[in-house]
Amino acid sequence: xxxxxxxxxxxxNEGENRDPGFCxxxxxxxxxxxxxxxxxxxxxPRRIVHSxxxxxxxxxxxxxxxxxxxxxxxxxxxxxxVLTVVVVFEFSVGATLGRGLNRILATFLAGFLGxxxxxxxxxxxxxxxxxxxxxxxxxLAASVTFLRFFPRLKARYDYGxxxxxxxxxxxxxxxxxxxxxxxxxxxRVSTILIGAFTAVFVCVFICPVWAGxxxxxxxxxxxxxxxxxxxxFGDEYFKVASNTESNKALLQGYSSVLNSKQSEESQAxxxxxxxxxxxxxxxxxxxxxxxxGTLTRQCAYRIDTLNGYLNSEIQTPLNIxxxxxxxxxxxxxxxxxxxxxxxxxxxxxxxxxxSAASCHITKSRAAANNLKSLLKTSAAxxxxxxxxxxxxxxxxxxxxxLSDVVSYAEQIEKSIHELSSFSHVQxxxxxxxxxxxxxxxxxxxxNDNVPHLVITIHKLPSQQxxxxxxxxxx
Amino acid sequence: xxxxxxxxxxxxNEGENRDPGFCxxxxxxxxxxxxxxxxxxxxxPRRIVHSxxxxxxxxxxxxxxxxxxxxxxxxxxxxxxVLTVVVVFEFSVGATLGRGLNRILATFLAGFLGxxxxxxxxxxxxxxxxxxxxxxxxxLAASVTFLRFFPRLKARYDYGxxxxxxxxxxxxxxxxxxxxxxxxxxxRVSTILIGAFTAVFVCVFICPVWAGxxxxxxxxxxxxxxxxxxxxFGDEYFKVASNTESNKALLQGYSSVLNSKQSEESQAxxxxxxxxxxxxxxxxxxxxxxxxGTLTRQCAYRIDTLNGYLNSEIQTPLNIxxxxxxxxxxxxxxxxxxxxxxxxxxxxxxxxxxSAASCHITKSRAAANNLKSLLKTSAAxxxxxxxxxxxxxxxxxxxxxLSDVVSYAEQIEKSIHELSSFSHVQxxxxxxxxxxxxxxxxxxxxNDNVPHLVITIHKLPSQQxxxxxxxxxx
Numbered sequence: 001x002x003x004x005x006x007x008x009x010x011x012x013n014e015g016e017n018r019d020p021g022f023c024x025x026x027x028x029x030x031x032x033x034x035x036x037x038x039x040x041x042x043x044x045p046r047r048i049v050h051s052x053x054x055x056x057x058x059x060x061x062x063x064x065x066x067x068x069x070x071x072x073x074x075x076x077x078x079x080x081x082v083l084t085v086v087v088v089f090e091f092s093v094g095a096t097l098g099r100g101l102n103r104i105l106a107t108f109l110a111g112f113l114g115x116x117x118x119x120x121x122x123x124x125x126x127x128x129x130x131x132x133x134x135x136x137x138x139x140l141a142a143s144v145t146f147l148r149f150f151p152r153l154k155a156r157y158d159y160g161x162x163x164x165x166x167x168x169x170x171x172x173x174x175x176x177x178x179x180x181x182x183x184x185x186x187x188r189v190s191t192i193l194i195g196a197f198t199a200v201f202v203c204v205f206i207c208p209v210w211a212g213x214x215x216x217x218x219x220x221x222x223x224x225x226x227x228x229x230x231x232x233f234g235d236e237y238f239k240v241a242s243n244t245e246s247n248k249a250l251l252q253g254y255s256s257v258l259n260s261k262q263s264e265e266s267q268a269x270x271x272x273x274x275x276x277x278x279x280x281x282x283x284x285x286x287x288x289x290x291x292x293g294t295l296t297r298q299c300a301y302r303i304d305t306l307n308g309y310l311n312s313e314i315q316t317p318l319n320i321x322x323x324x325x326x327x328x329x330x331x332x333x334x335x336x337x338x339x340x341x342x343x344x345x346x347x348x349x350x351x352x353x354x355s356a357a358s359c360h361i362t363k364s365r366a367a368a369n370n371l372k373s374l375l376k377t378s379a380a381x382x383x384x385x386x387x388x389x390x391x392x393x394x395x396x397x398x399x400x401x402l403s404d405v406v407s408y409a410e411q412i413e414k415s416i417h418e419l420s421s422f423s424h425v426q427x428x429x430x431x432x433x434x435x436x437x438x439x440x441x442x443x444x445x446x447n448d449n450v451p452h453l454v455i456t457i458h459k460l461p462s463q464q465x466x467x468x469x470x471x472x473x474x
Numbered sequence: 475x476x477x478x479x480x481x482x483x484x485x486x487n488e489g490e491n492r493d494p495g496f497c498x499x500x501x502x503x504x505x506x507x508x509x510x511x512x513x514x515x516x517x518x519p520r521r522i523v524h525s526x527x528x529x530x531x532x533x534x535x536x537x538x539x540x541x542x543x544x545x546x547x548x549x550x551x552x553x554x555x556v557l558t559v560v561v562v563f564e565f566s567v568g569a570t571l572g573r574g575l576n577r578i579l580a581t582f583l584a585g586f587l588g589x590x591x592x593x594x595x596x597x598x599x600x601x602x603x604x605x606x607x608x609x610x611x612x613x614l615a616a617s618v619t620f621l622r623f624f625p626r627l628k629a630r631y632d633y634g635x636x637x638x639x640x641x642x643x644x645x646x647x648x649x650x651x652x653x654x655x656x657x658x659x660x661x662r663v664s665t666i667l668i669g670a671f672t673a674v675f676v677c678v679f680i681c682p683v684w685a686g687x688x689x690x691x692x693x694x695x696x697x698x699x700x701x702x703x704x705x706x707f708g709d710e711y712f713k714v715a716s717n718t719e720s721n722k723a724l725l726q727g728y729s730s731v732l733n734s735k736q737s738e739e740s741q742a743x744x745x746x747x748x749x750x751x752x753x754x755x756x757x758x759x760x761x762x763x764x765x766x767g768t769l770t771r772q773c774a775y776r777i778d779t780l781n782g783y784l785n786s787e788i789q790t791p792l793n794i795x796x797x798x799x800x801x802x803x804x805x806x807x808x809x810x811x812x813x814x815x816x817x818x819x820x821x822x823x824x825x826x827x828x829s830a831a832s833c834h835i836t837k838s839r840a841a842a843n844n845l846k847s848l849l850k851t852s853a854a855x856x857x858x859x860x861x862x863x864x865x866x867x868x869x870x871x872x873x874x875x876l877s878d879v880v881s882y883a884e885q886i887e888k889s890i891h892e893l894s895s896f897s898h899v900q901x902x903x904x905x906x907x908x909x910x911x912x913x914x915x916x917x918x919x920x921n922d923n924v925p926h927l928v929i930t931i932h933k934l935p936s937q938q939x940x941x942x943x944x945x946x947x948x
Contacts, residue, residue: 040623047623055616058639059608062647066604079644086615086640130540134533141560142529149514149521165532166560170553173536258775261733301732301775302782308878375864389863390849393870400871404782 046091049207054089057202061085061195077187084195089203093277094211094270096203100196101273102160107192110164111185113140114171118181121172133172141165155269210277211270212284217348218264219289222257222296223412224344229254229303230337230405234330237310237398248310257300264293279350285422292347292415299408306401309394325395328371332402335364336409343409343416352420352427361409368403520565523681528563531676535559535669551661558669563677567751568685568744570677574670575747576634581666584638585659587614588645592655595646607646615639629743684751685744686758691822692738693763696731696770697886698818703728703777704811704879708804711784711872722784731774738767753824759896766821766889773882780875783868799869802845806876809838810883817883817890826894826901827887835883842877 041048064078088103090096121132147153148161171185232251268286276282339360346357375396420427515522538552562577564570595606621627622635645659706725742760750756813834820827849870894901 036624037620040620047620051616051620054619054639055612058615058643059612062608062611062643065647066608076648079648082643082647083640086636086643134536134540137536138529138533140529141532142525145528146511146514146521146525150510162560165528166557169532169536169556169560173539173556174550174553258771259733259735262736297732298778301778304772304775305779305875305878308776372864375867390846393849393874396867397871397874400867401779404779 046207046209050091050209053202053206054086056206057085057089057199058082060202061198064194077184077191080188080191081195081198084192085199088196089199092209092211092214092267092270093204094267094272094274096200097273098156098270099159100200102157103163103192104196106160106163107167107189110167111171111189114168115181115185117168117172137169137172140168155265156272208277210274210280211267212274212280212286213278215264215267215271215286215289216280218260218267219293219296220344220348222260222293222300223340223347225253225257226296226299226303227337227340227344229307230333230340233306233310233337234333237333238326238330251307251310254300254303254307257296258304260293260297264290279426281425284425285419288415288419288422292412292419295408295412295415299405299412302401302404302408306398306405309398324374325371325392325399328367328374329395329399329402331367332364332371332399332406335360335367336402336406339364339409340412343413347416347419350420350425350427352429357413361406361413364406364409368406371399371403520681520683524565524683527676527680528560530680531559531563531673532556534676535672538668551658551665554662554665555669555672558666559673562670563673566683566685566688566741566744567678568741568746568748570674571747572630572744573633574674576631577637577666578670580634580637581641581663584641585645585663588642589655589659591642591646611643611646614642629739630746682751684748684754685741686748686754686760687752689738689741689745689760689763690754692734692741693767693770694818694822696734696767696774697814697821699727699731700770700773700777701811701814701818703781704807704814707780707784707811708807711807712800712804725781725784728774728777728781731770732778734767734771738764753900755899759893759899762889762893762896766886766893769882769886769889773879773886776875776878776882780872780879783872798848799845799866799873802841802848803869803873803876805841806838806845806873806880809834809841810876810880813838813883814886817887821890821893824894824899824901826903827890831887835880835887838880838883842880845873845877 061081061084064081084103088096088099090099117133117136121129121136124132144161144165148158153161167188170188171181174181174184229251236248236251268290271284271286274280274282339357342357342360346352419425535555535558538555558577562570562573564573591607591610595603595610598606618635618639622632627635641662644662645655648655648658703725710722710725742764745758745760748754748756813831816831816834817827819825820831893899
């Protein structure tokens with residue numbers, strides 16, 4: 001910090017107008033702080049509710065101290081209850097339940113083991129007692145610490161293993177002095193139970209935040225973000241839209257999907273602790289969400305590559321932009337974007353993916369196939385107007401990547417269908433009107449848009465037909 | 475679990491040979507457990523050392539109980555020291571120091587504040603005392619919990635904020651009953667100091683694990699993984715190598731790079747707590763590693779897309795594979811791979827990137843430029859042998875992606891150069907023999923391979939020249 005301050009002051013001497021100096025920066029930070037706090041609350045109002053809930057839980061458990069009869073029973077160990085509430089209370093119900101159960105179980109088990117070791121050491125005589133306890137403490141602390149490196153144990157029981165070491169050491173070591181070890185263990189367990197139940201009670205019954213629900217929504221939102229990018233990409237890349245700067249910023253929403261793995265995995269771990277809530281039964285297949293999430297991320301990697309072409313200085317020349325490749329690329333992009341948005345909506349509302357999604361996917365696949373057959377007649381693109389192969393390399397790469405994206409959209413659709421077919425997952429059917437009636441753009445199209453028919457068709461629709469369809473869709 | 479067991483048993487009845495049943499599975503798990511434990515230790519032997527260190531630290535601090543004079547001074551509060559060791563001791567020095575300092579500072583501050591509130595409440599009379607304390611506890615717990623949502627505070631001071639709430643509640647609430655509040659605060663602070671110092675001492679002076687060193691190595695290893703993929707990709711894609719299956723598995727090493735963001739960020743946060751160690755001074759620019767890491771990940775996204783083409787069923791037809799596009803793609807891939815490996819080595823050993831790296835990058839850039847000029851004369855590829863444009867779409871896409879990868883390799887080189895130019899970073903110069911002498915393949919090449927010259931050249935080397943150079947390089 002000190003050297004930064006010196007550097008800032010030096011900069012301040014050189015160009016006072018540009019650099020506000022250390023004091024100025026500090027002032028800025030102080031002024032900005034309430035604004036940032038406000039934004040933090042506005043972004044997710046559940047954060048404010050959570051903070052108030054923690055305050056309430058701590059207040060409730062501190063009543064133990066104020067009421068004489070409770071205090072007489074527990075004495076100074078009542079502080080374990082306060083400690084438990086503060087340490088166990090987490091944002092989501094699953095995380096709180098997980099920590100609470102870990103803490104209670106680990107305390108019980110370690111308490112019993114500690115008592116056993118204490119008893120064993122007592123039998124061994126005065127001299128051997130501290131040595132035996134020391135050996136046990138060393139061995140147990142070292143081996144349980146090693147177990148914490150186990151990825152599966154770390155994901156669900158890390159906190160429990162920590163508390164296990166803690167309680168075992170406390171009970172067995174302090175048992176060496178304290179003759180009333182049983183009473184101490186009993187008090188510790190009961191205060192921890194009181195604290196954990198207070199935390200769980202407040203967390204579950206006052207505006208609960210379900211990790212499972214969050215995971216469900218975040219997977220759906222991620223798919224939607226990719227859809228939004230793809231809907232806007234065609235216009236942006238081929239410079240159809242006018243106000244380019246603002247649109248480019250809007251398209252960057254997908255970037256948060258790239259690094260979503262760890263938060264999804266921890267949410268899935270928390271969700272497993274949660275009881276039935278809302279639309280989700282107890283053994284909801286949370287693991288399957290991770291599968292959908294992985295597909296979404298792989299699709300996002302392709303989209304990140306596509307995004308590189310948006311900002312690339314090498315653009316396709318204008319005479320290429322106005323041709324059929326452009327038309328088909330834009331169709332692939334917008335249709336797969338619409339499909340992903342429909343799928344995200346279906347997942348979010350837990351409705352069986354309606355025909356609209358598969359209709360859009362079929363259309364994007366048809367556009368990809370049309371592009372393939374167009375490229376077979378390469379004379380249409382090259383030679384005639386003196387266009388080099390080099391000129392269409394970016395367009396071909398974009399088309400190729402879009403074709404990958406269409407495959408991923410198909411895979412995402414398939415995995416959402418899989419999710420809806422699990423026996424204990426209740427996806428409601430789409431409303432009859434919506435299920436029977438395909439999307440607007442499909443309604444006005446001809447027979448070749450019946451889902452999954454185009455793949456086996458031999459006569460591809462002519463460009464005029466596609467043009468008229470697109471006109472109807474817009 | 476119960477339903478799984480039933481399902482497993484049902485499966486067992488239907489096909490006993492395939493399914494080992496619940497008991498069999500349990501047996502398998504029990505048998506596999508020691509093997510997994512052994513692997514865990516072999517993967518990183520520092521885990522075993524860490525576990526033994528934790529055991530030792532707990533043993534050291536539990537000596538407080540065994541020695542009469544120490545116990546007389548601290549009494550039962552000595553357990554806070556055990557608790558502190560168990561909770562503070564982390565794998566790396568940075569994490570342990572961070573947690574220890576957070577715990578000590580937060581305990582001090584909250585202790586003072588708690589004492590102040592206790593004093594204030596005492597002045598307000600018997601009836602108002604519990605109400606006033608309750609209000610303070612609620613407000614402080616709620617507001618500090620809200621602060622924990624702040625990303626910057628969460629990254630470095632999350633544990634401190636938690637301990638702040640904890641200690642404040644303990645001191646102010648239990649102060650309501652306990653008249654010897656000052657003595658309690660004093661004992662708590664001193665036992666926490668003892669515990670934290672024991673943990674830090676053992677962590678730093680016995681086989682320390684430095685988070686900064688780990689971050690340094692993991693960033694370099696990630697670059698190396700990408701280099702290994704690229705070196706093998708060309709042969710694999712164009713089916714030059716014979717044993718395909720084993721090679722494909724070898725190429726998957728890059729996939730861990732895709733999700734490295736969070737671990738790199740936490741390592742950078744831990745590294746900031748660390749004092750000078752090994753090659754790193756106190757204010758080493760850890761943030762810059764995150765920049766290199768981001769570039770590496772973006773490059774990895776392109777590589778993931780490339781990897782999709784390895785497994786794709788649509789392969790470039792054979793007559794294309796044997797032509798010049800293949801030759802140049804393979805050159806781009808292998809040269810950028812070699813460049814990334816050289817850069818990884820330079821970063822790992824903190825040697826200024828030698829001319830070998832920039833030589834490889836120049837070569838890969840030259841191959842990309844040659845490919846561009848080749849594509850301008852599209853007649854060489856199409857028409858003559860009845861090849862459709864569609865046939866070369868995968869090859870063109872791969873070439874285009876490889877060209878992106880070459881750009882990223884250039885950016886990674888630049889950012890490693892930037893890192894080596896920071897005033898307080900000591901990158902040693904490459905050994906004189908190595909610095910003066912370019913890599914083997916460069917030594918045998920002609921003038922057009924002088925670093926960064928090809929970019930401004932107007933006459934591109936002919937295909938024969940490149941062929942002869944490649945022959946010399948292999």
